[in-house]
Amino acid sequence: MLMFAIRRILVSIPVLIGITAILFVMLNVIPGDPVALLMKEHASPEVIARVTAQMHLDDPLWTRYFRFLSGALQGDLGTSIKLNRSVTSLIMKAFPNTLYLAACAAVVSWIIGIPAGILSAVRRDSFIDRFFMGFSLLGVSMPIFWSALLMQYIFALKLKWLPVSGFYGFEYVIMPAIVLGWSSAGVIARLTRSSLLEVMRHDYIRTARAKGLREVGVISGHALKNALIPVVTIMAIQIASLLSGAVITEAIFGIPGVGRISINAIQARDMPLLQGSVLFATVLVILGNLVADILYSILDPRIRSQMGRGKP
Amino acid sequence: MTVSPDLNVDTVEEIQEASLLRDTMRAFARNRMALLGLVFVALLVFLAIFAPIVSPHDPYRMALDEQFLPPSTTYWLGTDNFGRDVLTRIIYGARISLVVGIVPSLISLIIGTFMGVLSGYIGGKVDFVIMRLADMMIAFPSLLLAMVVMYTLGANLFNIFVALALVGWAGVARVVRSQTLALKEKEFIEAAHANGASRVTIMFRHIFPNVVPTLIVLFSLSIPDAIMWESSLSFLGVGVQPPEASWGLLVSRGKEYLFQAPVVAIAPGVAILLTVLAFNFVGDGLRDALDPSMKD
Numbered sequence: 001m002l003m004f005a006i007r008r009i010l011v012s013i014p015v016l017i018g019i020t021a022i023l024f025v026m027l028n029v030i031p032g033d034p035v036a037l038l039m040k041e042h043a044s045p046e047v048i049a050r051v052t053a054q055m056h057l058d059d060p061l062w063t064r065y066f067r068f069l070s071g072a073l074q075g076d077l078g079t080s081i082k083l084n085r086s087v088t089s090l091i092m093k094a095f096p097n098t099l100y101l102a103a104c105a106a107v108v109s110w111i112i113g114i115p116a117g118i119l120s121a122v123r124r125d126s127f128i129d130r131f132f133m134g135f136s137l138l139g140v141s142m143p144i145f146w147s148a149l150l151m152q153y154i155f156a157l158k159l160k161w162l163p164v165s166g167f168y169g170f171e172y173v174i175m176p177a178i179v180l181g182w183s184s185a186g187v188i189a190r191l192t193r194s195s196l197l198e199v200m201r202h203d204y205i206r207t208a209r210a211k212g213l214r215e216v217g218v219i220s221g222h223a224l225k226n227a228l229i230p231v232v233t234i235m236a237i238q239i240a241s242l243l244s245g246a247v248i249t250e251a252i253f254g255i256p257g258v259g260r261i262s263i264n265a266i267q268a269r270d271m272p273l274l275q276g277s278v279l280f281a282t283v284l285v286i287l288g289n290l291v292a293d294i295l296y297s298i299l300d301p302r303i304r305s306q307m308g309r310g311k312p
Numbered sequence: 313m314t315v316s317p318d319l320n321v322d323t324v325e326e327i328q329e330a331s332l333l334r335d336t337m338r339a340f341a342r343n344r345m346a347l348l349g350l351v352f353v354a355l356l357v358f359l360a361i362f363a364p365i366v367s368p369h370d371p372y373r374m375a376l377d378e379q380f381l382p383p384s385t386t387y388w389l390g391t392d393n394f395g396r397d398v399l400t401r402i403i404y405g406a407r408i409s410l411v412v413g414i415v416p417s418l419i420s421l422i423i424g425t426f427m428g429v430l431s432g433y434i435g436g437k438v439d440f441v442i443m444r445l446a447d448m449m450i451a452f453p454s455l456l457l458a459m460v461v462m463y464t465l466g467a468n469l470f471n472i473f474v475a476l477a478l479v480g481w482a483g484v485a486r487v488v489r490s491q492t493l494a495l496k497e498k499e500f501i502e503a504a505h506a507n508g509a510s511r512v513t514i515m516f517r518h519i520f521p522n523v524v525p526t527l528i529v530l531f532s533l534s535i536p537d538a539i540m541w542e543s544s545l546s547f548l549g550v551g552v553q554p555p556e557a558s559w560g561l562l563v564s565r566g567k568e569y570l571f572q573a574p575v576v577a578i579a580p581g582v583a584i585l586l587t588v589l590a591f592n593f594v595g596d597g598l599r600d601a602l603d604p605s606m607k608d
Contacts, residue, residue, distance in 0.1 A: 014444065015444065015447050015448050015451055018444065018445075018448045019448050019451060019452060022448060022452075023460065026460055026461065026464050027460065027463070027464060029464070137589070137592070138585075138589075141536070141585055141588040141589045141592060142581075142585050143540055143543050143544060143547075143560070143563075143581060143584050143585070143588075144544075145543075145544065145547045145560070145563060145564070146563055146577075146578075146581030146584065146585070149563065149567050149570060149577055149578070149581070150578065150581070152570065153570050153574050153578070157570065157571055241453065247455055247456070247459075247548070248455075248544060248547070248548065251548065252567075262456060262459065263548060266459060266462075266463050266548075266550060267549070269463075274460070274463060278453075278456045278457075278459075278460055281453050281456055282451065282452055282453060282456070285451060285452075285453050286451050289451070
């Protein structure tokens with residue numbers, strides 16, 4: 001188990017380094033000097049040259065990359081050009097808000113997704129099955145920004161049940177959590193359904209039925225335990241993608257999270273801030289995948305033994 | 313199957329090909345949702361091509377005295393903040409959405425197929441490098457990666473193609489690689505090899521044709537994704553720029569006037585939803601007909 005985890009962690013390190021390199025190159029080869037942008041037209045060429053030297057922007061690309069990498073490893077992601085504050089502190093201040101939103105959205109998606117998936121599998125090809133699968137397809141096919149607007153129009157502007165946007169308490173998270181949760185509830189529901197249908201074909205389910213267990217007992221006592229393994233592992237990936245995918249939701253509902261930072265950074269052309277926030281989100285996704293894989297191997301010993309023998 | 317003498321084919325391959333195509337079409341036609349999706353897509357393509365003829369008004373004509381008119385017989389979906397016809401803007405938006413759906417999907421399909429076949433067939437270091445590159449692209453959160461590309465290259469239609477192709481190729485490469493690995497072990501590849509066929513010939517004359525059914529499915533399912541990405545980028549202001557009429561941009565502009573004229577923001581969203589659903593139905597139908605093993 002430990003060996004598997006260590007090996008899995010080792011595999012992600014080169015991926016992580018590669019990603020930082022790609023990101024750094026993409027953001028640092030752009031035409032348009034960040035200093036000139038910062039100083040606008042008032043600055044003389046001498047001042048621009050001095051600030052450029054101060055920010056080490058005249059060093060070769062690879063020197064800057066290694067400086068960035070060693071800084072990032074020590075938790076220093078540079079300084080925001082526009083806000084003149086440490087990128088790390090800005091992200092850390094915003095992260096709890098994103099985490100709160102993602103956690104609420106995840107709970108929404110499980111509450112809808114898992115029961116919908118179970119009911120659809122149990123009543124396969126029935127009206128309930130079609131209804132839930134249609135509902136989840138709708139959730140996946142609706143652009144988040146549009147369903148968010150629709151909810152704002154209905155529940156905030158027309159019915160006045162909930163606040164339109166902002167972030168001052170639980171009632172402000174309800175709509176964003178539902179919007180974000182619905183889109184991933186569809187994925188959870190489909191996975192639960194197909195996984196349960198797959199498990200129900202096994203011999204031990206027939207045995208459980210043969211010994212006279214009622215269908216409810218067969219499903220809750222035997223089938224569900226195995227059927228939910230892939231679902232549980234997807235949840236780790238899902239939380240990571242909710243954390244990084246909250247960009248649009250945060251922008252629409254005015255939630256001061258990490259996603260909003262990325263958008264603001266793009267609009268202000270604040271390169272260090274954009275670089276830091278994107279790197280932060282990407283690391284979260286990689287961590288999510290890592291946790292999912294390790295969780296999978298803990299829950300399902302077959303995976304572990306396969307991975308142990310063959311190639312990872 | 314009885315072979316009638318008047319059957320218009322010469323070789324065994326032709327019979328097989330004809331029946332594969334026929335089987336696929338038959339299986340596809342049995343799927344009602346897929347057919348419905350196809351009809352919708354065909355209608356959309358028609359509207360997009362003939363937009364100047366079929367749209368009731370000029371998409372750029374502003375009439376400030378006709379702001380936010382409610383839906384009527386003249387303006388079926390009302391007018392926006394500049395008095396432009398909402399329906400016309402949506403029809404013109406279909407042009408962008410279809411192009412954005414198809415072009416980047418095609419680019420990532422070409423790159424992904426090339427990389428996947430190369431990776432799977434050559435193996436060794438080539439495989440290692442390509443697959444680690446793919447791992448990295450897949451680990452990037454897609455929307456953020458696309459946003460970074462748009463930030464670097466600038467927001468316009470061509471750069472959306474670049475951004476979406478960059479996001480999409482790795483997934484294609486992974487699928488194609490695993491298929492290539494399986495095909496590599498088949499006897500006909502061994503036979504081609506024994507016949508003295510070069511590696512390039514084997515890759516592109518023998519392996520590639522066998523991957524095509526999967527590619528068709530991947531292509532049809534990546535179109536709705538691309539449409540969704542484009543609309544999200546345009547909504548966030550890093551995609552298509554005004555006065556062009558992309559659906560995401562229309563929703564984004566319309567949201568400012570949600571209270572006065574909800575139709576302006578809601579209607580283009582319906583267009584996105586229906587188009588994404590239609591392409592998904594077509595893709596699912598094609599998958600079930602061509603390659604049922606890809607299901608789930």
